[in-house]
Amino acid sequence: MRQTVEDTLRAAIRTIADYPKPGIQFRDITTLLGDARAFRRAVDELVHPFAGQKVDKIAGIEARGFILGGAMAHQLSAGFVPIRKKGKLPHTTVRVAYSLEYGVDEMEMHTDAVRPGERIILVDDLIATGGTAEGAVKLLKQMGADIVAACFVIDLPELGGRAKLEALDVPVRTLIAFDGH
Ligand code: AMP
Helix, strand or coil: CCCCHHHHHHHHCEEEECCCCCCCEEEECHHHHCCHHHHHHHHHHHHHHHCCCCCCEEEEECCHHHHHHHHHHHHHCCEEEEEEECCCCCCCEEEEEEECCCCEEEEEEECCCCCCCCEEEEEEEEECCCHHHHHHHHHHHHCCCEEEEEEEEEECHHHCHHHHHHCCCCCEEEEEECCCC
16 A cells, blocks of 8 residues: 555654653654655655745755755755854844743844845744744745745644744744644
């Protein structure tokens, strides 16, 4: 019997218990990226709803969002924009603070990376509390982007990230969900 996309992706993701700290089930996508069929299916599935639509750029969140976003950009004939931890980008940037489980961090994007009205898809591997993606949405909106959607391979629905983005009028697409943290 043909495996569903969800089965293929779920089987390709490795779970590491208690990493990086006790109580966290780390969903490791390096095994998915290393599996040619699973990687292709994940990217195909992420871009599927946008085929035939005008998408100017994919914005990827450092670091796993770069890998997925580069492949999506190629497939949609779109550009790619990196959203990085502070201090990594060489040109003039916009910066935003975002909440982590303990404390805050900052992320940046080049000021000339997105022009007002450009249609952008945001991507990362996983959405948990949504704090990281919310920061990225704020940066993109600050530059006048039209955010078509935010896409993630994995959703941790118990942590409420999807609702946080939807409250900012950003449609959210996720491929598979895992229980817990
Ligand atoms: P959040 O800001 O809480 O939505 O966290 C999302 C970011 O943290 C993403 O960049 C994820 O790669 C990473 N992350 C959070 N929780 C996990 C987890 N359980 N497994 C793997 N990565 C995670």
